[in-house]
Amino acid sequence: MIDTHCHLNSKEYNKDIDSVITAAQLAGVEYFIVPATMPEDLEKTLEIADKYDKVYCALGVHPHDASKFNEEVYSDILRLSKHKKVVSIGEIGLDYYRNISVAESQVYALERQLAIGLETELPVILHNRCADKDIISILKKDGNSDMGGVCHCFSSGVEVAEELLKLGFYISFTANITFSKVDMTEVIKLVPLDRIMLETDSPYMTPSPNRGKRNVPQNIIKVAEKISSVKNILLEEVIKMTTENAKRLFRIPILVLSLFILSNSLYSQDNYNDDYDDEYEEMPDPYYRKLGFGPLLGTNTFVDRYTSGNRSFSYEGLFSAGGYINYRFLENFIFQAVYSYSENRKAIDKLPDSLKETLDRNFHNAIEFSVIGMVVPKNMVNFYASLGTTYFMNQISANLGAPLYKHYWHDKNWGLNTGIGIFVNLSLGNMGTLVINGEWKLGFRLDAVNLNYDPRENINSDKRKNITSYTTMSSVPRGGIIWYIPFF
């Protein structure tokens, strides 16, 4: 059996979803289809489907929440529905019984979401309550029913069932058909066995004797039993046919196969109203990354390199700190701006104590602009190489025999940078994505400046006055954290 409509994303199951699923599986429920209802639960619904092998989902906004539907939600659904576990757009429709959202916004949300169904070629899950006339006339508009679908928790009369069948839709029943107040006998008799589906609409529509309590997917058997008795056919036949129907409409066997074997290849399958010879949808990126920023720390940083004659001296093992801004402008490419700061005390530390005061630290500020090219950007771990330009802003001590009075040589110039690195992506759901970054970055000044002193010599020595060439390079193993904000 397939429970084609159960809200396992509802908070009713927050505490025990694992055992609810296991209990249903033990009772013979093979697959579960979980429809979203609100813009806020699209991600959660997808996460549940992603987590459990046998759970698939439908993404959409319920008529009750139609007032929250807008073009942004439209694009969210369109984007998320490319995920392999999304088998339908839903639940969508009209509910004039409770009219929680005004009719105009319900109609607007329905029509826009039918358009998503058409574009993604995913069947829709329709919710219709006391809105027979409007829903039929909307479905009859050009293209609106081409993707096919199911009318869930069917509660209308025979005429509406006939219209929906003509439009190619399946009809799905909940335990409402078992309620004593409702007589769905004629509709059940009318709908052919190859167009019926079963569902529980959990946590709602609990069959007796537990009415009023939380419903669970294994109660689906009660719906099958009722259909079997009304149609006077074997229960096994009802189960077999409804399971096949659901697999056909939601293309479940194909998806299962593709998960294991051909996640990106071509597939085809006969279908009652459409031709699905189509390229398999490309996997969407599971990590939302557009604009991100965060802190970074590094070691072994800016190297001051002094040269006079053939003697050169550099300082290593320095510490640097800074921050990044990353903007992903193409799937595989990120533009990165980095600011980093470091200071070099080592130049003073090597002087005798009596002279330490005569020389100050060297300060290094650098701004890098780089382009990062990622390999397999949708994986949890991405490797990359980068290339860019660095603006070095050095402040080099030039304290020439004037203790207690600091002089600096300001040295600013452009250079180049290149690096290799790794991103480890952690999805934060609604909060965006957190990336842990490690990289090894090289930065070079292309030129050298001549200083009219040699900072490496004793301040009283004649050699101190030697012209010394100075340049900077950096070789920085560094790491940081980048938060890709969700609202950009």
Ligand SMILES: [Zn+2]
């Ligand atoms: Zn519904």
Ligand SMILES: [Zn+2]
């Ligand atoms: Zn529902």
